[in-house]
Amino acid sequence: MKSTQDSPILVTGAAGDIGAIGRNLTAMLLAKGHQVRALVRREDERAESLRQLGAEVVQGDLTDLDSMHRAIAGVTRIYFGMSVSAAYLGATVNVAAVARHHGVEAFVNMSQMTVTQMSITETTDSPQHKLHWLAEQALAWSGLPIVTVRPTVFLEGFFLRLAAAGIRDNDELALPLGNSKTSPISAVDVARAVSVILDDPVPHIGQVYNLTGFESADLNHYAHVFSDALGRTIRYRNVPLSAWTNQLRELGVPTHLVNHLAVMADLHAQGRYDRMTDDLFQLTGKTPTSLYDFVKRHAAEFTPSKVTA
Numbered sequence: 001m002k003s004t005q006d007s008p009i010l011v012t013g014a015a016g017d018i019g020a021i022g023r024n025l026t027a028m029l030l031a032k033g034h035q036v037r038a039l040v041r042r043e044d045e046r047a048e049s050l051r052q053l054g055a056e057v058v059q060g061d062l063t064d065l066d067s068m069h070r071a072i073a074g075v076t077r078i079y080f081g082m083s084v085s086a087a088y089l090g091a092t093v094n095v096a097a098v099a100r101h102h103g104v105e106a107f108v109n110m111s112q113m114t115v116t117q118m119s120i121t122e123t124t125d126s127p128q129h130k131l132h133w134l135a136e137q138a139l140a141w142s143g144l145p146i147v148t149v150r151p152t153v154f155l156e157g158f159f160l161r162l163a164a165a166g167i168r169d170n171d172e173l174a175l176p177l178g179n180s181k182t183s184p185i186s187a188v189d190v191a192r193a194v195s196v197i198l199d200d201p202v203p204h205i206g207q208v209y210n211l212t213g214f215e216s217a218d219l220n221h222y223a224h225v226f227s228d229a230l231g232r233t234i235r236y237r238n239v240p241l242s243a244w245t246n247q248l249r250e251l252g253v254p255t256h257l258v259n260h261l262a263v264m265a266d267l268h269a270q271g272r273y274d275r276m277t278d279d280l281f282q283l284t285g286k287t288p289t290s291l292y293d294f295v296k297r298h299a300a301e302f303t304p305s306k307v308t309a
């Protein structure tokens with residue numbers, strides 16, 4: 001089953017630019033010689049750049065039946081992932097129902113590591129965690145050949161998108177993550193793990209992979225890593241959660257996402273992200289990207305632009 005030159009692999013959320021797992025995964029699968037059908041929500045320049053990479057681009061909505069028939073007919077392997085959203089469970093079940101109808105040999109589901117600590121009696125206050133837990137339940141009942149990927153927090157979220165302005169403008173890693181340890185992972189590493197699974201899925205069917213980053217350390221340590229990588233002193237400031245979430249709301253971040261990020265921050269403070277596993281190395285044979293290398297790669301986003309006279 002190693003080669004699927006004759007049928008494409010479906011990658012959903014392929015235009016995303018938060019973790020951008022879909023976009024990175026598309027490039028990685030194409031580089032391995034697979035055909036990729038990339039699902040995008042909108043026809044825009046991101047869709048065009050996926051075409052330029054060599055993907056077949058299909059436009060559609062993950063919650064819509066017709067879209068999913070067009071996307072899934074003729075594929076045998078699926079990566080399912082989409083933005084954190086209140087529609088997550090409906091979309092998962094919609095895609096799974098159509099995948100069952102067409103018959104697929106592998107369905108890789110993007111989940112979250114906190115789900116490992118959830119059960120029929122244990123949940124969190126995050127609406128997204130609950131949707132991921134329910135989605136995993138429904139996929140288990142579906143009888144589909146599921147592979148579950150549960151990464152910890154992405155470097156691209158809290159440590160880039162949500163931290164860059166504070167580092168760039170104030171030399172501060174200003175986050176509401178408390179003083180416990182965390183092991184953030186690069187979403188590029190997550191995409192690499194998924195590409196290994198989809199390249200040859202049979203040994204992975206039924207498995208759950210918990211993916212963590214290079215090390216588990218506290219935020220003061222990570223501020224030192226930023227300082228080393230950027231060549232100037234960056235300090236951690238543990239900002240009050242309510243002020244931080246108010247700011248996100250003012251910036252127009254949807255309530256579902258704000259509520260999810262607030263719970264992630266609270267669970268960080270409780271030490272619930274202090275986890276380390278070997279799953280990424282076992283899958284890819286590669287050590288996770290360190291924060292130092294990540295900051296070097298994104299240095300421009302953490303560096304004030306020079307004022308010209």
Ligand SMILES: NC(=O)c1ccc[n+]([C@@H]2O[C@H](COP(=O)([O-])OP(=O)(O)OC[C@H]3O[C@@H](n4cnc5c(N)ncnc54)[C@H](OP(=O)(O)O)[C@@H]3O)[C@@H](O)[C@H]2O)c1
Nearest residue numbers: 013015016017018019020021041061062082083153154157
């Ligand atoms: N961020 C973290 O720290 C973290 C940690 C662990 C797990 N995860 C999981 O990772 C996943 C997100 O992955 P990511 O960051 O790579 O995603 P991403 O970059 O945010 O991309 C998600 C894509 O999904 C598309 N999408 C959303 N709703 C859709 C719909 N109804 N129909 C079609 N497309 C839709 C978006 O389209 P548009 O671009 O058009 O909006 C976007 O391109 C989630 O399952 C999340 O729970 C995240």
